[in-house]
Amino acid sequence: MFTPTYVAQQIINGVNLGSMYALIAIGLTMVYGLLRLINFAHGDLLMLGAYLGLLLVSAAFTPLILTLFIPMLVIGFVGILVERLAYRPLRGAPEVTMLITSLAVSSIIENSMVMTVTAQPRAFNLPAGVNQLHTVAGVSFSTLDALTVGLSVALMAALTLYVRNTRTGIAMRAAAENLRAARLMGIDINRVVMVAFFLGSMLAAAAGWLWAAKYSTVEPFMGFLPGLKAFVAAVIGGIGVIPGAVLGGYLLGFAEIFFVGFLPPAYSGYRDAFVFALLLLILLIRPNGILGASTEERA
Amino acid sequence: MSRAMESVRRVNINGAARNLLVGGAYIALLATLLWLAQSTLNNYYLRILAVIGINIILTVSLNLTNGFAGDFSLGIAAFMSIGAYTAALLSLPVAMKTASFPGLPTWLQATSIPFLPATIAGGVMAAIAAVIVGLPVLRLRGHYLAVATLGLMVIVRVVANNWQDVTRGARGINGIPPLSNIWWTFGWAVLTIYVVWMVVHSPYGRAMIAIREDWLAAQARGVNVLRTRLLAFVLSAFFAGVAGSLYAHLITAITPSSFSFVITFNIVVMLVVGGMGSITGSVIGAVLLTLLPESLRQVETALAAGGTPLYGLSQIIIALLAALVMIFRRQGLFGGREIRLPGMVER
Incomplete structure (x- = not known):
């Protein structure tokens, strides 16, 4: 019933979806690690990135890759702005306040x-070549799919190198581990948080562009579900740990695709329900996720 | 100590009896006001009034979880949806069920029960869902409950969309008997306030506040953290389910998208504006923030620049209000204090 090519196809789809979840989850997990904040606005930065991409794509802006990089940069600064205006005044306040x-x-x-561009969904159409299908050994994927995976991996590798090797990156990891101790060591927390918001929002914008390209549409509420699911991914991998977000993103992508691909079609409508049932299960059996080591979150 | 204070203390011996009497008088006053409203207001305003009652139920009961126990539930829409579907399926006339729900189990198809037991059943189903979500999540520190309850909202919507035999999918349920009115919603609101007040002033309530203030210390003093948090969460889910039933029987038609995140968010704003941890604050927040968007909606239509109303404006103002309250007056209007009703004495 499930031929090898069918299975390979599902794996490709899983990698594809997982890459996007991973990109979104990284921003969520960085912010959670530093501030213990579940940033519900993260998905909306994804949406803004998609709209900005749409603006540039429909203006036939070339080269195409700039329609992705410009929104990433702009949304990175929007992320800083949101942090500065809304979250920084609440530093030290109860977690619920920031939530x-x-x-x-x-x-x-x-x-x-909704007020400016209306809630009407808009088509996000890339130039024809990008959606061209390639078939290798019976498994088909589009140029966009290859771009999604390649770009995500490149961005995540760059981020990992940055966090591993630069002073700010090391400061970020230290602050995520123990904010108070990091501050006592002279780390400028505000700067670290700002950088985390910039990088996280950039990745969210990239995910937004790829998401809009994949599903060919943008609308103002498109960020809600991906944002929420990416948080599930971050929890699966171990919240607060960047490699955990990547791992969780891919695992969730696979789980979701396999749920649809390998179960009878009658179940496919329950896809989103499956994701959140998975969250409850993870919280029940391994609340710290796969890579989260500490057990302090357990009551 | 002044003489007045001294006399108040003496009355305190008979406090319970006195409160019963004065409380009865306030309920009579409320009933008179509702009767006046009933006989003077048109249907539009009566419906807004009924919604105010529903929002009081939701805000006061959410206060138990988000205000007193210090958790953060975003499950209002999910629990309302569960309550609404359950109650509607129970109260629909048998003739309508056989016509519109051919796939319904026969025992359910053949039963139709009155509004009150149907509503209670809605609340119970919501409470059961709360136990299922609460058991894994409330053992954990951190605000996983916020995401888990949003997840529950997605699950409920997905099930309502796909379980064709029972929910009719995206078509939803219509022709629900219009049994809900200001008497039912305010009756339940009074009951909610009473129950939440009693719980908060019981040892369980003290335990909730202790957990909120210092989780570890509470546990060290022998408070059963999981059980106490679960009690608060399940009780507020029950009342949200009840509110869902009241709402369904007010608007008489529900679909999977009737209970969206906007409802949850607006109730949270009512709670924070009134002040988390204040029951009277919740009541006032619910009243104010039901009336505000209702009047803003008229502004949206009036501002129709170039023909299209400025949709989204009222929601932006509500959200802005929430953000400003958080930044400049975190404790809300009442900051955990209560307005004492004249004549009532502290127990």
């Missing part, structure tokens, strides 16, 4: 888009 604020920020961004 509510991030919900508010999310709602403000979404509804500003």
Whole structure:
């Protein structure tokens, strides 16, 4: 029933979806690691990135790769702006306060888009060549799929190198491990948080562009579900740990695709329910995720 | 100590009896006001009034989890949806069920029960869902509950969309008997306030506040953290389910998308504006923030620049309000304090 090519096809689809989840989850996990904040506005930065990409793509901006890089840069700064305006005044406040604020920020961004560009979904059409299908040994993928995976891996590798080797990167890991101790060692927390928001938002914008290209549409509420699922991915991998977000992203991508691909079609409508049932299961059996080592979160 | 204070203390001996009497008088006053509203207001305003009652139920009960126990649930929409579907399926007339729900199990198809037990059943189903979500999540520190309850919302919506035999999928359920009115919603609101007040002023309530203030210290003093948090969460889910039933029987038609995240968010804003940890604050937050968007919606239409209303404006203002409250007045209007009703004495 499941031929090798069919299985290979599912794996390709899983890698594809997983790459996008991983990109989104990295930003969420960096911010959570530093501030213990579940940033509900993260998915909306993804949406803004997609809209900005749409603007450039429909203006036939060339080369095409710039329609991806420009939104990444701009949304990176939007991320810094959001942090500066909404989250920094709350530094040291109870976690719930920031959580509510991030919900508010999310709602403000979404509804500003509804007000200015309306809630009407818009088509996100790339030049014809990008969606061209290639078939290798019976397994087919588009140029976009290859771009998605290649770009995600490149971005994640760059981020890993940055966090491993630069002073700011090391400061970031130290602060995620123990914020108070890091501050006592003279690390400028505000700067670290700013960099985390910049990088995370950049990756979210990239994911937004790829997501919009894959599903050929953008709308103001498109970021909600990917953002939420990416948080599940971050929890699966171990929240606060960047490699965990990557691992969790790919695992979730595979799980979701396999759920649809290898179960009877009657179940495929329950795809999203499956993801969150998985979250409950993970929280029950391994709340610290796969790479999260400490057990302090357990009551 | 002044003489007045002294006399208050003396009355305190009979506090319970006195509170019962004064409380009864307040309920009579509320009933009179509702009766006045019933006989003077048109259907539009009566419906807004009924929604105010529903929002009071939701905000006051959410306060138990988010305000007193210090957790952060975003499950309002999910629990309302569960309550609404359950109650609607139970209260629909048998004739309508056989016509519109051919795939329904026969025992359910053949039963139709009154509004009150249907509503209670809706609340119970929501409470059961809360136990399933709460058991794995409430053992953990950190605000996993926020994401898990949002996940529950997605699960409920997916099930409502796909379980054709029972929910009719995206078509939803219509023709729900219009049984809900201001009497039911305010009746349940009074009950919610009473129950939440009693719980908060019981040893369980003290335990909730202790957990909120210092989780580790509470546990060290022998508070059963999981059980206490679960109690708060399940109780607020029950009342959210009840509110869902009241809402379904008010608007008489529900679909999987009737209970969206916007409802959850707005209830959270009502709670934070009133002040988390204040029951009277919740009531006032619910009243204010039901009326505000209702009037803003008229502004949206009035501002129709070039023909299209400025959709989204009222939601932006609500969200902005929430952000500003968080940044400049974290404790909300009442900051955990209560307005004492004249005549009532502290127990």
